[in-house]
Amino acid sequence: MRSSKQRDAVLKVLRESCDHPTADMIYERVKEIIPNISLGTVYRNLGQLKDEGLITIVESSDTKVHYEGNLTDHIHFLCKSCCEITDVFCTPTVPAALADLGLQVESQKTVYYGVCNTCRDNI
Amino acid sequence: MRSSKQRDAVLKVLRESCDHPTADMIYERVKEIIPNISLGTVYRNLGQLKDEGLITIVESSDTKVHYEGNLTDHIHFLCKSCCEITDVFCTPTVPAALADLGLQVESQKTVYYGVCNTCRDNI
DNA sequence: ATTATAAACAGTAATGATTACTATTTATAG
DNA sequence: CTATAAATAGTAATCATTACTGTTTATAAT
Numbered sequence: 001m002r003s004s005k006q007r008d009a010v011l012k013v014l015r016e017s018c019d020h021p022t023a024d025m026i027y028e029r030v031k032e033i034i035p036n037i038s039l040g041t042v043y044r045n046l047g048q049l050k051d052e053g054l055i056t057i058v059e060s061s062d063t064k065v066h067y068e069g070n071l072t073d074h075i076h077f078l079c080k081s082c083c084e085i086t087d088v089f090c091t092p093t094v095p096a097a098l099a100d101l102g103l104q105v106e107s108q109k110t111v112y113y114g115v116c117n118t119c120r121d122n123i
Numbered sequence: 124m125r126s127s128k129q130r131d132a133v134l135k136v137l138r139e140s141c142d143h144p145t146a147d148m149i150y151e152r153v154k155e156i157i158p159n160i161s162l163g164t165v166y167r168n169l170g171q172l173k174d175e176g177l178i179t180i181v182e183s184s185d186t187k188v189h190y191e192g193n194l195t196d197h198i199h200f201l202c203k204s205c206c207e208i209t210d211v212f213c214t215p216t217v218p219a220a221l222a223d224l225g226l227q228v229e230s231q232k233t234v235y236y237g238v239c240n241t242c243r244d245n246i
Numbered sequence: 247a248t249t250a251t252a253a254a255c256a257g258t259a260a261t262g263a264t265t266a267c268t269a270t271t272t273a274t275a276g
Numbered sequence: 277c278t279a280t281a282a283a284t285a286g287t288a289a290t291c292a293t294t295a296c297t298g299t300t301t302a303t304a305a306t
Contacts, residue, residue, distance in 0.1 A: 002252085002253055002303070003303095004255080007254090023292080023293080024292085036256070038255070038256040038257060039256095039257095040294080041254080043292095043293065043294075044255090044294090059232065063263090063291090063292075065292085065293085075221075077228075088218070088221055088224060089220070093218070094235065095211070095216070096213075097212070097213035098198075098235060101211060102240050103200050105200075106236055107235075108235045109182065109233070110231065110233040111231065111232045112230075113228065113230045113232070114227045114228050116226065120227075125272085125274075125282055126273070126274095127272085127273080127284080129284070146263080146264080161284065161286060161287095162285095163266085163284085163286080164284060164285070167265090167283080167284090186292090187263065188264090
């Protein structure tokens, strides 16, 4: 893989994002670094970065794909009310039932659903 | 909500499916019961059944939405090689870190990734 | 340094899963 | 039996994502 300013910028934006932006949100942010970057380039580089394992995809409540640049062990809490995704830093466990079936887990993606503290207080 | 033959058929198909079909797969199966059912009707009823909590959505590896009619406690193992989803029946645990932050979990969706036994043996 | 080459790019067109729309049918209550 | 609003079939529209094309650029060999 050849180096490219565009891919570096996409990765930099994701590394510095505390939320879980979609491709077009990332596109808007990268445009502040490279104003004439193309949306297709953002998509292509997101795909490459994902394949390299440098970023991950977060399951969300809408139809768009959300990306994440924080590789630190954590899980996600998705608020049913405001749809905000909260990172909860902890090392998730793997149920023994998987190993019992001979299934070796390489990675995992967990989303917990509920109402976040902010929304609960606003009722 | 009024009763409808179409919704009953969609739910029946999902209840009797052991896999995790997409909307158009469900459409094909329901057509064997109601040949002239419309794809839009399938989508609308899947949405209603989901809102009622009678079915759930499974995160998968492709861009399509996969549905599930089995509400028994279980987790999913997604094979990175064949993309097959395996149901593993067990009661998943909730990390204490969530409660520590005051976040009350109402439901969860967990996917574990790895290579399934069949694919591992085929190498 | 210059050149060759293939990867990456910007810009645009195409795809396809899903949603919206509309005239008609149908479940249900009065 | 009738009124009415929800549900439907069929079709059109949406829009996130992917594919395409001619041009640019990183990198390695001359």
